[in-house]
Amino acid sequence: MKNAEELKQFISLSELRAMKEHTRGEEGAFFRKMIRDLKATIANMPKTYETEGQGDDAMVTLHYFKGGSDWWIIEKDMLDEQLQAFGFACLNGDTENAELGYISIEELIENGVELDLYYKPEKIGDIKKKFGKGYSN
Numbered sequence: 001m002k003n004a005e006e007l008k009q010f011i012s013l014s015e016l017r018a019m020k021e022h023t024r025g026e027e028g029a030f031f032r033k034m035i036r037d038l039k040a041t042i043a044n045m046p047k048t049y050e051t052e053g054q055g056d057d058a059m060v061t062l063h064y065f066k067g068g069s070d071w072w073i074i075e076k077d078m079l080d081e082q083l084q085a086f087g088f089a090c091l092n093g094d095t096e097n098a099e100l101g102y103i104s105i106e107e108l109i110e111n112g113v114e115l116d117l118y119y120k121p122e123k124i125g126d127i128k129k130k131f132g133k134g135y136s137n
Contacts, residue, residue: 007035009082010042010062010105011115019117034117041121047078048086056125060087063119064108068093071103071113072127082106088124095131100124 007016022031041061051058051074062073062085075086085105090098 006039007042011038012109012112015115015117038117042076045076046074048075048084049078051075051086056123056128058124059121060124060127061121062087063116064105064113065116066108066111066113069113071108072124073103073105074124088127090131098128098131 011019019031019035022028023035025031045061046058058074060072060074064071064073069089069091071087071089073085073087077083077085082105084102086101087103088098088100089103
């Protein structure tokens with residue numbers, strides 16, 4: 001699919017290749033729509049500092065996962081090149097140390113973390129509530 005390469009800063013090449021390959025199969029329309037929707041989501045994401053002051057009402061638009069670790073992305077980099085993002089991370093299910101901060105999407109991809117292609121945006125406060133008393137920030 002044309003312009004799917006725009007996603008390479010947010011998704012691994014293997015995931016992107018698989019999605020592009022599926023656009024040629026019998027479920028091609030579904031995967032073409034998935035790519036278009038993902039591109040629109042990323043294009044419309046807030047950039048660095050644009051959600052400042054929103055607190056728990058800030059919307060999370062991307063979710064990455066691997067094993068028992070999760071990263072929820074709220075803001076993308078203000079630069080054209082995606083160097084860092086702002087979000088919430090919970091590593092290895094350790095809810096006591098889950099925290100908001102800057103996340104390198106490039107490092108996530110390099111370490112085999114997957115983008116959740118079926119994730120539906122939600123407020124960061126709703127994600128934090130799932131951690132119950134384990135989340136202290």
